[in-house]
Structure formats: structure tokens, C-alpha cells
Amino acid sequence: MIRTEKLTKTYNNFRAVDELDLKVEAGELFGFLGPNGAGKTTTIRMLTTLTRPTGGEAWINEFNVSTQKFRAKQAFGVVQQHVSLDRELTVWESMELHARLHHIARAERRRRISELLDYVDLAGHYRNIVDELSGGMKRRLMIARALLHRPRLLFLDEPTVGLDAQVRRRLWDLIRRMNLDGATVFLTTHYIEEAEALCGRVGIIHQGKLIALDRPQELRRKVGMVAVETVSDGKGSDYRYFADRETAGAYVRTLPREVRTLVMRDSNLEDVFIELTGRKVKE
Amino acid sequence: MATFFQDVYSVWWADLRLLRHLWLRFLITSLVSPLLYLAAFGYGLGRNIEVEGAPYLNFVIPGIIALTAMNTSFNYAGNKLNVDRLFYKSFDELLMAPITGLSLILGKSMIGILRGFVVALLFLLIGAVVTQAQAGPLFLFTLLLTCLTFSFLGIAAALMAKSHQDMATFSSLILLPMTFLGGTFFSVDQLPELMRLFVYIIPVTHASQCLRASFLGNPFPWLSLLVLGGYALVFFAACMQLLRRASV
Numbered sequence: 443m444i445r446t447e448k449l450t451k452t453y454n455n456f457r458a459v460d461e462l463d464l465k466v467e468a469g470e471l472f473g474f475l476g477p478n479g480a481g482k483t484t485t486i487r488m489l490t491t492l493t494r495p496t497g498g499e500a501w502i503n504e505f506n507v508s509t510q511k512f513r514a515k516q517a518f519g520v521v522q523q524h525v526s527l528d529r530e531l532t533v534w535e536s537m538e539l540h541a542r543l544h545h546i547a548r549a550e551r552r553r554r555i556s557e558l559l560d561y562v563d564l565a566g567h568y569r570n571i572v573d574e575l576s577g578g579m580k581r582r583l584m585i586a587r588a589l590l591h592r593p594r595l596l597f598l599d600e601p602t603v604g605l606d607a608q609v610r611r612r613l614w615d616l617i618r619r620m621n622l623d624g625a626t627v628f629l630t631t632h633y634i635e636e637a638e639a640l641c642g643r644v645g646i647i648h649q650g651k652l653i654a655l656d657r658p659q660e661l662r663r664k665v666g667m668v669a670v671e672t673v674s675d676g677k678g679s680d681y682r683y684f685a686d687r688e689t690a691g692a693y694v695r696t697l698p699r700e701v702r703t704l705v706m707r708d709s710n711l712e713d714v715f716i717e718l719t720g721r722k723v724k725e
Numbered sequence: 726m727a728t729f730f731q732d733v734y735s736v737w738w739a740d741l742r743l744l745r746h747l748w749l750r751f752l753i754t755s756l757v758s759p760l761l762y763l764a765a766f767g768y769g770l771g772r773n774i775e776v777e778g779a780p781y782l783n784f785v786i787p788g789i790i791a792l793t794a795m796n797t798s799f800n801y802a803g804n805k806l807n808v809d810r811l812f813y814k815s816f817d818e819l820l821m822a823p824i825t826g827l828s829l830i831l832g833k834s835m836i837g838i839l840r841g842f843v844v845a846l847l848f849l850l851i852g853a854v855v856t857q858a859q860a861g862p863l864f865l866f867t868l869l870l871t872c873l874t875f876s877f878l879g880i881a882a883a884l885m886a887k888s889h890q891d892m893a894t895f896s897s898l899i900l901l902p903m904t905f906l907g908g909t910f911f912s913v914d915q916l917p918e919l920m921r922l923f924v925y926i927i928p929v930t931h932a933s934q935c936l937r938a939s940f941l942g943n944p945f946p947w948l949s950l951l952v953l954g955g956y957a958l959v960f961f962a963a964c965m966q967l968l969r970r971a972s973v
């Protein structure tokens with residue numbers, strides 16, 4: 443569904459995306475995890491024809507995003523990181539504009555718009571001006587809009603940033619549902635929990651480079667399923683990883699007295715990131 | 726082909742929706758400056774003057790129509806696009822839609838053309854009443870071409886701008902001088918040689934010349950119409966080129 447070969451974007455000698463090789467199969471719920479500035483948005487913008495790659499190539503559904511833009515555009519829907527709605531239109535008009543631009547016939551248009559506004563729980567707001575909607579509602583409207591032309595591939599760029607926990611969970615449910623309904627989903631996030639909760643496979647991007655790519659479980663296994671976090675006087679915190687609780691326990695018993703705090707827990711993608719880069723995702 | 730027109734209309738449609746509540750306010754606010762020009766220059770300054778053998782009032786009205794069409798078309802094609810592109814990012818959605826660049830540019834120019842044309846027509850109506858002059862098909866055709874030309878210029882400016890300030894700068898440096906120097910308020914023939922040359926370079930001069938000749942019943946300056954059409958093509962080509970570079 444998505445394929446990239448050495449996909450690169452350089453802004454005056456700065457490599458925002460650096461020789462990205464990636465393959466996402468139809469039906470996947472794929473997560474692109476990385477800290478702010480890692481190159482996630484730039485990647486999505488290249489895949490959605492908004493930004494021209496400076497190197498390498500990319501295909502959406504076998505259509506080259508540089509040379510077969512037109513066909514590629516029909517295959518995907520995208521929810522951008524920033525609200526990209528015309529704020530002076532109503533909810534319904536925003537949907538209708540997208541439907542018109544995608545050549546959906548008039549009768550079909552009405553049906554699909556009502557259906558999708560239902561799907562994202564906005565049916566009661568169809569006459570509201572976009573500007574009056576809350577952040578979560580705008581995000582849901584953008585999702586409904588992205589689904590309108592029935593794309594087989596959906597890009598979601600940090601879909602839950604800035605939303606409160608409850609709204610975030612509802613969006614997660616919606617994203618899972620869309621995936622179950624047959625859409626391939628490519629989502630970016632800098633939230634560890636989000637990638638772990640949603641994604642079948644995760645690519646970790648750091649400073650424009652893909653540094654890991656696998657199922658969350660496998661990524662954790664490579665680092666170690668159990669993490670021991672210690673804080674000692676004058677040395678700051680230290681992370682060690684172990685295959686299981688036994689080996690971790692054996693290590694803990696060897697620890698010296700100066701250790702002030704000790705936590706033993708299941709490892710997560712944050713640990714994978716720390717192991718690979720020496721820093722935390724949110725730093 | 727049918728899809729092409731459909732796409733142009735779709736792009737236009739969104740801008741049309743915004744007019745729905747605002748049309749009355751739009752008409753009133755857009756008529757303020759031409760009416761002020763009419764009062765200050767037409768009645769205040771030039772009451773007993775004749776220019777090029779016509780009463781100054783009759784002389785100045787087509788000039789005011791030209792500058793009104795120019796400014797209104799430029800602003801309404803350019804300003805919203807500028808905001809949509811840089812601030813709302815909703816222009817990205819148009820770029821990702823499966824439509825051609827040509828339909829995108831034409832669709833975006835339509836609202837400028839419509840607004841410019843309607844305001845200019847309304848002012849023409851006022852002008853026709855106070856001067857008893859008439860405007861024929863050539864007048865209307867020139868007017869339409871003027872609106873088209875400056876809608877394209879507005880779009881090109883909006884695609885070039887890197888900030889909202891850029892748009893204002895463009896207006897002050899390009900549109901404002903054209904408003905006053907484009908043969909709108911005075912006869913170009915009276916100018917010193919060098920300045921006349923400059924005035925003939927700017928596109929709105931040719932719009933004024935054509936509109937005026939047609940309004941006063943003088944021989945029509947076909948060459949000026951051709952030059953205006955040339956500018957429309959140049960600005961259109963600039964839009965297409967800038968659109969190609971719009972993705973960074």
C-alpha cells in the first residue's frame with residue numbers, strides 16, 4: 443500500500459527525512475513514532491504529494507507520488523496535524539466541498555455525508571460553523587472528511603495531540619473501527635501509549651532516520667521485556683533491561699546501597715527509544 | 726472537459742458559500758472608496774474642468790471603475806487565498822484534491838472576478854445616472870478582462886507571499902501606485918514624456934483607456950485591449966508557475 447525507497451527531504455543541507463525505506467501492507471494499522479521534529483510530518487507531506495522529495499521515491503498503491511500524483515491522490519485520505527478546515531464554512535459545507543472535489547455524484551454525496559457525520563458523532567452539528575467547534579470535534583470532522591471518498595489508505599498525523607484523555611480514547615476506538623472496516627491506517631504519534639495501544643507495527647523515526655521497525659512486542663523483546671530503573675545519589679537515573687523477571691531480580695539483588703529509588707516494570711516503546719538513541723521521546 | 730468545468734465550479738463554490746450572508750455588507754463596503762473618489766475628484770475638484778473634450782465627471786468615472794475593478798478583484802482573489810494558504814492551511818486540501826492546477830487557478834480567480842465585476846457594474850450604474858452616458862458590450866468586455874487580469878495578479882501575489890505582511894506590502898507598492906497613476910484621474914497625454922512611458926507600462930492604464938473611450942464614445946484603443954489581455958496571460962502564467970512551486 444505504501445512503499446518508499448531512500449525517500450529523502452533536505453531543507454538547505456538539513457536532512458528532515460533521511461533515506462527512508464518503508465513498506466506498509468494493505469490492512470495494517472501502522473504507527474510512525476518519534477519525537478517532535480523527527481520528520482514524521484515531512485514524511486506524510488511527501489507521501490500525500492504536498493511536499494516534493496529531494497531524493498528517493500515513494501509509491502501509494504503502486505502509484506508514484508511524484509509522477510502519478512493524480513492517481514495517488516485518489517487512493518488516500520489524510521488528516522493533517524494542524525486543522526486544515528475552511529473555518530468559515532459549516533460542517534456540512536466542509537464535507538460537501540470535499541465531496542465535490544472528489545467528484546462524488548449529488549445523490550451519493552448527501553447519503554455519504556450524513557452517514558459519515560453519524561460515524562464520527564457530528565450529525566447534530568451539521569449546520570455549525572467550523573470555527574465554533576471544539577478541538578476534538580474539528581479533528582473528528584477532518585476524519586470524516588478524509589473518509590468521504592472512501593480511500594483505502596488513511597494518513598493520520600498526530601491525530602490526538604491536544605485532546606483530553608477521554609476524547610483521545612474515543613478517537614482510538616474510531617481509528618480501530620476504521621481499520622477493522624478495511625482501511626489501511628498510517629498514523630504518526632509522539633505518544634508511546636498511543637503507538638502501543640493501537641498499532642500492529644511501529645516504525646521509530648529519529649532525526650529523519652528510521653531506527654527500528656517491527657511489532658511493538660518484538661521491539662520490546664529485542665531490548666528486554668523487563669526494565670529496571672534505578673536512581674542513585676550523584677549519578678542520576680539508569681535503565682537496565684532483562685529478558686524476564688528472574689534475571690531482572692538477580693540483578694536487583696546485586697545493586698549497591700547508594701541506589702535510592704528502584705522500579706521494576708514491563709518495558710515499553712519508550713525503553714526501546716532510549717536504548718536506541720540514549721534519550722527519551724519527549725525530550 | 727465536463728469534469729474540468731465541474732472542478733472550476735467546485736473550487737469557486739466554497740468561496741461563493743461565504744458570500745451568502747455577507748453580500749449586502751460586501752456591496753456597501755466595496756462602494757465606499759469609489760464613491761469617495763467620485764465626491765472628492767469628480768464633484769469637489771473637477772466640477773468646471775474639461776479633459777480631453779469631456780466634462781471631468783464623465784472623464785473620471787471610467788477611471789474610477791477601472792481602479793475599483795482592479796482593487797476589488799485583486800483583494801478578493803488574493804487575500805483569502807493568502808490566509809487559507811498560510812494560516813488556515815485549507816489550501817493544502819485543494820492541493821491534495823484530484824483536480825488539475827488549471828482548474829484550481831481558474832476556480833480561485835472566479836470569486837475575484839465576480840466581486841470585482843459586480844461592484845464595478847453597480848458603480849457604473851451610478852455613473853450612468855449622473856452623467857447620462859452609456860456603456861456598451863465593449864465596455865463590459867474590457868471590464869471583465871480587467872477583473873480577470875487582477876484576480877490573477879492577486880492569486881500570484883498570494884502564492885508568492887511568505888507572510889500576511891507580504892500581501893500588504895505588495896498592495897502598497899504595486900496596487901496603490903497603479904490606483905493613482907494608471908490614467909485613472911488625469912489624462913495621460915498631459916504627462917511629461919518619461920512619466921508617460923512609465924504610466925503606459927502599468928496594466929491598469931490600458932483598462933482605463935479602453936473603458937474611457939467606450940464610455941465617452943471615442944475611437945476604441947484596440948492596442949490597449951490587447952496589452953491588457955497580454956497582462957492577463959502573463960499573470961496567469963505566473964500563477965501556474967508559482968503553483969508548481971507551491972509544494973515545498
Ligand SMILES: Nc1ncnc2c1ncn2[C@@H]1O[C@H](COP(=O)(O)OP(=O)(O)O)[C@@H](O)[C@H]1O
Nearest residue numbers: 453458476477478479480481482483484485973
Ligand atoms: N518548510 C521547512 N523548512 C525548513 N525546515 C523544515 C520545514 N519543514 C520542516 N522542517 C524541519 O524538518 C524537521 C522535521 O519536521 P517535521 O517533519 O515537522 O517533524 P515532526 O512532524 O516529526 O515533528 C524539523 O527539524 C523541522 O524544523
Ligand SMILES: [Mg+2]
Nearest residue numbers: 482483523600
Ligand atoms: Mg509533525
